[in-house]
Amino acid sequence: MSDVKVKVGILGASGYTGAELVRILAHHAAAEITLLTADRRAGRPFGEVFPHLAHLKLPTMIRIEDADWSMVDVIFCALPHGTTQEVIAGLPGHVKVVDLSADFRLFDAATYKEWYGAEHAAQDLQKEVVYGLTELHREKIKKARVVANPGCYPTPVQLSLVPLLEQKLVHADDIIIDAKSGVTGAGRSPKEGILYAEVTEGIHAYGTGGHRHAPEIEQGLAWAAGQDVVVNFSPHLMPMSRGILESIYVKMTEGTTAEDIQAALEKRYADEPFVRVLPFGTTPQTRHVRGSNYVLIGVVKDRVPGRVIIVAVEDNLVKGASGQAVQNMNVMLGLPETMGLEIEPLFP
Amino acid sequence: MSDVKVKVGILGASGYTGAELVRILAHHAAAEITLLTADRRAGRPFGEVFPHLAHLKLPTMIRIEDADWSMVDVIFCALPHGTTQEVIAGLPGHVKVVDLSADFRLFDAATYKEWYGAEHAAQDLQKEVVYGLTELHREKIKKARVVANPGCYPTPVQLSLVPLLEQKLVHADDIIIDAKSGVTGAGRSPKEGILYAEVTEGIHAYGTGGHRHAPEIEQGLAWAAGQDVVVNFSPHLMPMSRGILESIYVKMTEGTTAEDIQAALEKRYADEPFVRVLPFGTTPQTRHVRGSNYVLIGVVKDRVPGRVIIVAVEDNLVKGASGQAVQNMNVMLGLPETMGLEIEPLFP
Amino acid sequence: MSDVKVKVGILGASGYTGAELVRILAHHAAAEITLLTADRRAGRPFGEVFPHLAHLKLPTMIRIEDADWSMVDVIFCALPHGTTQEVIAGLPGHVKVVDLSADFRLFDAATYKEWYGAEHAAQDLQKEVVYGLTELHREKIKKARVVANPGCYPTPVQLSLVPLLEQKLVHADDIIIDAKSGVTGAGRSPKEGILYAEVTEGIHAYGTGGHRHAPEIEQGLAWAAGQDVVVNFSPHLMPMSRGILESIYVKMTEGTTAEDIQAALEKRYADEPFVRVLPFGTTPQTRHVRGSNYVLIGVVKDRVPGRVIIVAVEDNLVKGASGQAVQNMNVMLGLPETMGLEIEPLFP
Amino acid sequence: MSDVKVKVGILGASGYTGAELVRILAHHAAAEITLLTADRRAGRPFGEVFPHLAHLKLPTMIRIEDADWSMVDVIFCALPHGTTQEVIAGLPGHVKVVDLSADFRLFDAATYKEWYGAEHAAQDLQKEVVYGLTELHREKIKKARVVANPGCYPTPVQLSLVPLLEQKLVHADDIIIDAKSGVTGAGRSPKEGILYAEVTEGIHAYGTGGHRHAPEIEQGLAWAAGQDVVVNFSPHLMPMSRGILESIYVKMTEGTTAEDIQAALEKRYADEPFVRVLPFGTTPQTRHVRGSNYVLIGVVKDRVPGRVIIVAVEDNLVKGASGQAVQNMNVMLGLPETMGLEIEPLFP
Structure with missing residues (x-):
């Protein structure tokens, strides 16, 4: 160059x-x-x-x-x-x-x-x-x-679900995204809610059912599904400067197994430098991507028949x-x- | 006395x-x-x-x-x-x-x-x-x-769902419990996974789909529902000494509204000294029960039609x-x- | 009553x-x-x-x-x-x-x-x-x-040194107070410096050599010493909602031993319900007074001849x-x- | 190459x-x-x-x-x-x-x-x-x-004091080092004292007067001073994965000013890529070196005549x-x- x-x-x-x-x-x-x-x-x-x-x-x-x-x-x-x-x-x-x-x-x-x-x-x-x-x-x-x-929240969930929706492996009308975020997502402008003493050693939900990243997530998933999508997106604020973990609960389509989900994601991201699908049944930690551009995705069987759990993490600032x-x-x-x-x- | x-x-x-x-x-x-x-x-x-x-x-x-x-x-x-x-x-x-x-x-x-x-x-x-x-x-x-x-995890979810299942306000076969726990739940015996440097500033899922509190939760909910119950119970470990927050995602029965859920819980716990149902649409923080015997429960509308979100907190040691x-x-x-x-x- | x-x-x-x-x-x-x-x-x-x-x-x-x-x-x-x-x-x-x-x-x-x-x-x-x-x-x-x-910082140091200065066991002109404080001492009004992400996982000195609690400390010590006192008071801000720990470095007067210091403090506070002198050679943790009105004081021998170390803790809000x-x-x-x-x- | x-x-x-x-x-x-x-x-x-x-x-x-x-x-x-x-x-x-x-x-x-x-x-x-x-x-x-x-503790204090002792700007017999360390200094082997719940939200002194890094510090300072040195070295453990901050309290030799101390350190490290002397009167934060090989040193006037305060930070793992x-x-x-x-x- x-x-x-x-x-x-x-x-x-x-x-x-x-x-x-x-x-x-x-x-x-x-x-x-x-x-x-x-x-x-x-x-x-x-x-x-x-x-x-x-x-x-x-x-x-x-x-x-x-x-x-x-x-x-x-x-x-x-x-x-x-x-x-x-x-x-x-x-x-x-x-x-x-x-x-x-x-x-x-x-x-x-x-x-x-x-x-x-x-x-x-x-x-x-x-x-x-x-x-x-x-x-x-x-x-x-x-x-x-x-x-993209917004910080929409990135891991789209990486997790877009391939699955494109291939009709999961239902588009039963998606629950329980997200846990670090504090830097709220920026550096002083506000009572992000003071140290208000954040440390605890967790709470916020914007439940009405966070502005919901329509962005729905837009991306709708593009993949070829139909309108409405999701349950529930963010939580926790004591962590950097990091987002999303626990994604979805229903598989008839005949799909959790192993199929794993295989589809592995195949989709095999050559991607920044997206890594973990071994089947294991889940990632936000600490393991801190400061880096990686997204880690884990797929776990759900005890409820027909369902699967996907857990994805990123550093929200990277x-x-x-x-x-x-x-x-x-x-x-x-x-x-x-x-x-x-x-x-x-x-x- | x-x-x-x-x-x-x-x-x-x-x-x-x-x-x-x-x-x-x-x-x-x-x-x-x-x-x-x-x-x-x-x-x-x-x-x-x-x-x-x-x-x-x-x-x-x-x-x-x-x-x-x-x-x-x-x-x-x-x-x-x-x-x-x-x-x-x-x-x-x-x-x-x-x-x-x-x-x-x-x-x-x-x-x-x-x-x-x-x-x-x-x-x-x-x-x-x-x-x-x-x-x-x-x-x-x-x-x-x-x-x-009871176990630490089973307490808030049973308090939240038992009255609703007894009254058939929510379906017993579509229950997702995303739990976030403090570290003292794992006890005081030294283990690498609960060292300070392994826990601070991050979050991860553990025991996804196979935690031993799942059958205890299912037992209590089954008593209330009068039928077998299998739940998705997904615990997460986060940097917090004390506290559990459970985000509970359920489907309401035909004709039930989120306001009905709120009313049922308010009525059930009106005279209970340690269970408080928050104003409709608001959710609790673990910090607000630290060191006390309170359970706080919040009910929020879900953007997905027919669903409702319940968030409950307790101090796991109290x-x-x-x-x-x-x-x-x-x-x-x-x-x-x-x-x-x-x-x-x-x-x- | x-x-x-x-x-x-x-x-x-x-x-x-x-x-x-x-x-x-x-x-x-x-x-x-x-x-x-x-x-x-x-x-x-x-x-x-x-x-x-x-x-x-x-x-x-x-x-x-x-x-x-x-x-x-x-x-x-x-x-x-x-x-x-x-x-x-x-x-x-x-x-x-x-x-x-x-x-x-x-x-x-x-x-x-x-x-x-x-x-x-x-x-x-x-x-x-x-x-x-x-x-x-x-x-x-x-x-x-x-x-x-009293101010939060002046309380433990005066409890530690006033009896010693009254009895001329330590010198009044060689007092170093290295203090470590939790964040609530700075109040609840939002400021960049007390945001979660600016405080967690780190420590820094502030107001070194010019904190407003210095003259209050000096006033109290001067009353005890019967002479003007100028101290080195160096506060630090650390990730902790509540708590102050003060490491106090003083020079003993001729003939005084660390054991004498211990004895003098034990005697002075024997009947006090909120001040506890720990066994000689042990030092306190801020965690052990959190939420309570106790002050704990520990006395430790210094390797430098003629000097002694006193460590005191309190909950700054209590x-x-x-x-x-x-x-x-x-x-x-x-x-x-x-x-x-x-x-x-x-x-x- | x-x-x-x-x-x-x-x-x-x-x-x-x-x-x-x-x-x-x-x-x-x-x-x-x-x-x-x-x-x-x-x-x-x-x-x-x-x-x-x-x-x-x-x-x-x-x-x-x-x-x-x-x-x-x-x-x-x-x-x-x-x-x-x-x-x-x-x-x-x-x-x-x-x-x-x-x-x-x-x-x-x-x-x-x-x-x-x-x-x-x-x-x-x-x-x-x-x-x-x-x-x-x-x-x-x-x-x-x-x-x-070198050990983690001995590094910042030697960088701070060796030039000053070599030039006889500070006394070798009145050195107090109050150190605050993150937890990784204690390694990854599980021990009760470094569990999350035992470390978060608090601070305590440990090894006061008898830490094994004391003789290493004294050895390095003695080489510089050309005489035996005994220091007061008081480490504290605080909730921080990485980082050490040392507050160093020393007495200047006759005729030396805090500005001289600043000038001597600035000159000594002018061409060093990893040691930075901050502007006079300002002090560093451990957060600002996290993950990097930098040492930051700040010099502050002491209100006590003839004394000076030096604050130095590093990432203990780097x-x-x-x-x-x-x-x-x-x-x-x-x-x-x-x-x-x-x-x-x-x-x-």
């Missing part, structure tokens, strides 16, 4: 996903960070906001209005949900975009409005956006200019956000897909 | 449930601890094993063979599973027993053998044992000599073990049921 | 120390809560802010301006530092006050101004205030109308705040000092 | 430091792992013991007796203390060794015997061993065949063990010192 590196900008660099992008891109052989924006912290060095990366040579954070778009080839957009549509719509055409917000994840305008309470502000742009679950939409991502990076974003960039630019992402999990 | 206190012995006092019994009984107005056994630690003062209670006046721990049963009116048996049957069978008849082990929880000998891999060693005694989920079996407990204290054991003792002795248990949750 | 209970008001009830006061007073045999104020949350039930106590019968929280002072005999003032002076100065004379803020802890006006950057606003009132470290100032507290409840406040109320009212405080530590 | 990679063996690969060596060496450009031993787990694949690294291609673990030493150029020895001396003495002369145990860290046989209670079993070999604190002994390490990798071991290997082999170690900290 040539010595000229891809110039990368990160919009909204002062949040956790911004820091993760910097961590990953710092050792990316074909990219260099040339732009960092952070409105509230403009003018401050990045290392003041994230001292663990203070030794890196990085541009000072500026306000988004002060950005010179000619300096960048690719933008990672890690802005808060809702502010993103106009920013991306206003970018010059030469800039490729991976959007980590939720703003372009829902492809049906009515669904967007139902869940976000406002009209989508860039409906034309939405038409050219590609949904960036890399393993499932790689061919489209190769040609995309704007990729909507495969669930910044890691998959870099993976998508690699695909968009024709670079080796694993470039910059060959980072081992940190355990313990 | 008279000044003569009930004499209480604790067999297996050096584990976490033993320490909890001591903590609770230390301020029980009608009971005093006169016997503590702990085989490996016999001869050592209790406060050396549990320094947080070193200021209490307590008998020195002795070996079980050295116990003088005339010293006790009531025994709490917190011995490891499997060793208990012969010990209890050998106690003199004047001694009332609350057994915290699993040895007498399964009332069908074949089921016991299936899950524990050996014949039950005290099948005659089993016939007089009463299952000690206090709120559900209070009348029988009043007359019992030996009570099998209502899930030692607290309910004292509650049962109170009932067996005709004492006020809440005596010694008026302990507020410790938050944060 | 008579059936007429003391009427208690809590100003600033929506913080952690407010919740602790409610937890403790809920089972106080001689007191009842008749007033709760919380400006931002006025009009809301207490159980909405602290669901773990939602089952208690409590007055609705009101704004401080709406308080009817004739309803209360005693006020616990848990308002933010700086707002308290005028509130307390404005209370009617029949109301006894235990102030949990820092506003009346420094008895020298110049020192107050140096550390808080403003003139003290109630200097006349300051003159009648008594410093409420119960074990050290009990006689004065008995006659006090207004008690300044003996370090609300527990000691209730202890002070008991003393002020002539009630048994331990009333309401006979709560065992919660371990694990 | 040539394509022929250095062949590396890891003895005792099934512990945490073994796993860290694998994590780091997996991406080392000039080394490949050709031998893994683990006595109790011989015959099992490494990925079964450490599932987070199961995707790596690694040799199956064997018993040490079955090792073919001709297969390796370099050995990392991560065996338990005490078993190492004979193993290393028995290795063929072509094998370079980095020993992560304590067996060769103390260069005085009498001191070794005093602290370990037995004669050193390889005193001849000891004479050729080089102490492997890379930044301080680099020139000797270049020529060494056997390097004693710079405190396996990272520094690889750094030493690089130096011994003439490779770039940072090779394989360019791993960013993982925060949060």
